[in-house]
Amino acid sequence: MYKNILQNIENVAVWPVISFVIFFLFFVLLLWWVITADKKYVDEMGQLPLNDDATPNLTDTNSHLL
Numbered sequence: 001m002y003k004n005i006l007q008n009i010e011n012v013a014v015w016p017v018i019s020f021v022i023f024f025l026f027f028v029l030l031l032w033w034v035i036t037a038d039k040k041y042v043d044e045m046g047q048l049p050l051n052d053d054a055t056p057n058l059t060d061t062n063s064h065l066l
Helices: 014-036 039-050 060-065
Strands: none
Touching: none
């Protein structure tokens, strides 16, 4: 009974393709962000948990993130 549920849905083969495309685009965009990210910003965010300051010392280019 349960084996035939997906076979009865029209165009069921398109959903795995859509899922793969979304998955692939997410990781391509994430890779692009990692490669093009400002290294100074990444270093500041990496040191943030180690700082004793309550507020981060962000540069003017990243002040929109506050």
